[in-house]
Amino acid sequence: MCKALSLLANSQNLFVNLARVAIFIVMIWIGGLKAFQYEADGIVPFVANSPFFSYFYKYEAPEYKNYKNPEGKVVAKNIEWNKLNHTYIFSYALGVVICLIGILTLLGIWFPKIGLVGGLLTAGMAIVTLSFLITTPEVYVPNLGGDGPTPNFGFPYLSGAGRLVIKDVIMFSAGLICASNCASRILSCCACKAK
Template sequence: MRTRHASADDLASVGFSVLRSALATNILWLGALKFKQYEVENDEPLVTSSPLFSRFREKLGAQKLNRLIGVSEITVGSLIAARPLAPRASAIGSFAAVGMFLTTLGFLATTPGARQEGQGMLSLSQLGQFLLKDTVLLGAALLTAAESLRAARPR
């Protein structure tokens, strides 16, 4: 019976490592893409329809706004990945990711093309489906935040 418990703990440990690595990799990769022109163009419908981001876009322009978002994402991804060396910093990065994913989920409400026209509120377009995946990433960020906080506790 004790062996089963140890195996479950080992599996959970491996799962958290995979989850953290995948979360950090996704955020880092997407942050790096923010420096590409096609990504600036892809993000235009999201930022122009957002009450918060449209103001930043007016002040900074599309390219600078995307670069600012990219730098923020690279910072967040790096902090999450720092867990073996700096669990508190990793927790901060995970909480920042929570904020980031709550923000992107807000685009479901503000972006006109996020739903299929004439199909009802729950019928998401391809863009809406793309945004909805952030619910999974939000859960991953919450779990990695909790795990990092546990690791940062003095023993």
């Protein structure tokens, strides 16, 4: 038992690097998907309702509800509306930013100053994403008029979109852990130089 605990305790740096790799994989994958129409369409409710991002779109919420493409379906009039709304241009730019954050975080394995920036940006991005729990109605199960004395809708009942968003609590924590590790390495380097 003690050997297993010792192995875990001595593997902390390895696990921090594993967190960096995990952040990189998620950011590259999610950021890369922003180049595809279905993903760009899927983020419209989050962006349109966000005080941070809604100004990037031409049309105000809740107009987007009339032009939603179900995942995997292509409706020409909805795509045309999204083009006019700047949905795809914003999604491409957001994808590039997300990919860059992932790369910066991964580079923290070798370059702590770059990794510090990546970790802090990961945590900051997670805070923005978590704000969707307040601003986006689609993160909670809607009232569809279910039977029974206590229908399950609204807060705290997360929809699929809400369950996706709440996971950013983990990204927030992992980003701060990576940033903290980089800060510690930078300070160690400064202490060595001071001697």
